[in-house]
Amino acid sequence: MMASPAPHISPAARPPGVIHPGWLRIMHWLNALAVVLMVMSGWRIYNAAPFFDFAVPNNITLGGWLGGALQWHFAGMWLLFFNGLLYLTLNLATGRLRRKFFPVSPRGVATDLNAALHGKLSHGDLRHYNQVQKLAYLFVMVDIAVLVLSGLVLWKSVQFSVLRDLMGGYEFARRIHFVAMALLVAFVAVHLVMVALVPRSLIAMIRGK
Numbered sequence: 001m002m003a004s005p006a007p008h009i010s011p012a013a014r015p016p017g018v019i020h021p022g023w024l025r026i027m028h029w030l031n032a033l034a035v036v037l038m039v040m041s042g043w044r045i046y047n048a049a050p051f052f053d054f055a056v057p058n059n060i061t062l063g064g065w066l067g068g069a070l071q072w073h074f075a076g077m078w079l080l081f082f083n084g085l086l087y088l089t090l091n092l093a094t095g096r097l098r099r100k101f102f103p104v105s106p107r108g109v110a111t112d113l114n115a116a117l118h119g120k121l122s123h124g125d126l127r128h129y130n131q132v133q134k135l136a137y138l139f140v141m142v143d144i145a146v147l148v149l150s151g152l153v154l155w156k157s158v159q160f161s162v163l164r165d166l167m168g169g170y171e172f173a174r175r176i177h178f179v180a181m182a183l184l185v186a187f188v189a190v191h192l193v194m195v196a197l198v199p200r201s202l203i204a205m206i207r208g209k
Contacts, residue, residue: 017127017209018208018209019126019127019204019208019209020204020205020208021208022208023090024087024090024096025205025206025208027083027086027087027090028205029205030079030083031080031083031084031087033076033079034076034077034079034080034083035076035080035184035188036076037062037072037073037075037076037079038073038076038077038080038147038181039181039184039185040060040061040062040063040072041061041062041063041069041070041072041073041076042069042073042181043056043060043061043062044056044058044061044062044063044064044065044066044068044069045063045066045069045070045073046178047061048066048069051171051174051175051178074155077148077151077155080144080147080148081148084144084148088141100129100134100137101129101134101137101138102134104131104134104135104138105131108131109131109132109134109135111131112130112131112132113131113132116130116132123198123200123201126198126200126201126204136187136190136191139187140184140187143180143183143184143187144184146176146180147177147180147181147184149163149167150167150173150174150176150177150180151177153167153170153173153177154170154173154174154177157170
């Protein structure tokens, strides 16, 4: 009697392996906490000396007053700095940075963006990022670096005088910091929309698989 052939299992039906390792998931949620603390306290700090013709509603800020907001901001800053530095180090050491975020090209981004706008971009395998995701994640890494560097100028302007001059002075560094924060908020908003559209990505970031 001939043995029956093994049934074909499609890639989508195979048991998924680990999508996000434990260290990555912990750092992701710590980064999320740090960003919330820094943005909400940063809005309160901005309200103390606004340079645009608007103020952020106080009920969505953190700190209660300028001194309290600065304390929360510094707490979030150190958490973001050390957690982000360790995240980048582990991504480089494990080769994950190269595997996950490269290659990326303008043509690939345009193709995937066009597919996304037409509802044709596949999210079947969460282990692989499309070109738009790669660009977005690389962008937010650079944006956070700009936030940290401009924040150092605002915190210790005299000690970081060279960095201050490179950023066009203290007041211009404030605007760079604000714009970088606004771009980070925009990234988070888009990220939350995508999570809502693909809720499996949230489960993967909690459970790892």
